[in-house]
Amino acid sequence: MGTGVSVIVAAHRAHDTILRAVQSLLEQDWTAWEAVVVSDDGTDYRPTLRAAGIDDPRLVFTGTGRVGAGAPAARNAGMAVARLALVAPLDADDRFLPGRLSALVPLALAHGAAFDNVAVVRDEDDSLLLRLYGEGQAPAWLDGEGFLATSVPMFPVVRRDLVPGWDEDVNFCDDVVFNVRVLDAAGPVPLVATPFYEYRQRAGSITFSADSGERAERCYRHVLDRLAGDGLGIRDEALRQRFTQAIAAKRARNAAYEAAFRAGRCANFQEFLALGEG
Structure with missing residues (x-):
């Protein structure tokens, strides 16, 4: 290989x-x-x-x-x-910005996985909505607890033998489950502060749909059921418990987003986060 x-x-x-x-x-x-x-x-x-x-x-x-x-x-x-x-x-x-692979691949080979900062960009006008971590805020290492405190999707480079696969029954917040399982397997891994991943927000995407809040809520309930059942394959009991707590916080944030969306203050979840209300 x-x-x-x-x-x-x-x-x-x-x-x-x-x-x-x-x-x-x-x-x-x-x-x-x-x-x-x-x-x-x-x-x-x-x-x-x-x-x-x-x-x-x-x-x-x-x-x-x-x-x-x-x-x-x-x-x-x-x-x-x-x-x-x-x-x-x-x-x-979405797209990778130049230099992403040369920055992350050696780290992932050495440590099992590597993450980077993420820039959220409005597709229609290329305007920056927000960055996952602001200047000087990104930790050098990311663990499960640190990841669960984030609200922007993250896209790691992962050593194949640590890839758990994606749960096909988790059809909205699948990236969250995947990343928690990666960090459960790899432990703390390097985080590159540069936003090398550009997460594009575009009309017609799943996060722009009028029922995105309802989809998120259904996903969160399903993840909670899985955590209470098979634990989603997460071996670290403390991480499973922290994941359960994080889902409760995400459900509360999702309810606040739904209210802001209905009031016309935002068009999608990332715009809601950019308002500083999430």
């Missing part, structure tokens, strides 16, 4: 954004990567990329065989064909 990184790109109705995501990989100075583009809408993304002049041998194409199976199912399908030592998710409407 190669020592590079398999970047798994779950793609659902993403023909208008896939070029940006893949281009961000082509601009990396760390070149030992493959991009596993997973179609979750029954379409072929190769013609879209080729029309833009992109036909790189590092691109691998597969699919879920379904339409709308969800990001967890798509990422698992990508994992099934990924060939390299590290795994990194990249949403099809």
Whole structure:
């Protein structure tokens, strides 16, 4: 198995954004990567990329065989064909900033996983909504408790043998569950303060939907049921308890977001966080 990184790109109705995501990989100075583009809408993304002049041998194409199976199912399908030592998710409407892989890959190889800061950007006008960590606020190491105090999605580079897979029955806050399980397996891992991941907020995405708050609440209840049952496979009992407490806090924050959304003060959860009310 190669020592590079398999970047798994779950793609659902993403023909208008896939070029940006893949281009961000082509601009990396760390070149030992493959991009596993997973179609979750029954379409072929190769013609879209080729029309833009992109036909790189590092691109691998597969699919879920379904339409709308969800990001967890798509990422698992990508994992099934990924060939390299590290795994990194990249949403099809997001992008890596230059230098991300050269900063994170060596750390992940040495410590099992590595995270970085995240910039939340409004897709329509490229304006910065917020950063996960402000200037001088990012810790050098991230553990489960530190992660559970965050509210912005995080996308680690992870050693393949530590990747737990994505729970397909957790269909909204799947990234939270995945990251907790990674940190349960790896322990504290390095956090790079530079915001190398650009999380794009765009109309039509799941977080923009009018029922996003209801979806989040259903997900939180389901995660609580799993924690009370199989513990989501989390071995550290203290971390399981902390996760349960964090879900209660997230439900309260979600209720506040719902109120702000209904009052017209924000269009999505990240805009709500930018208001400073979350």
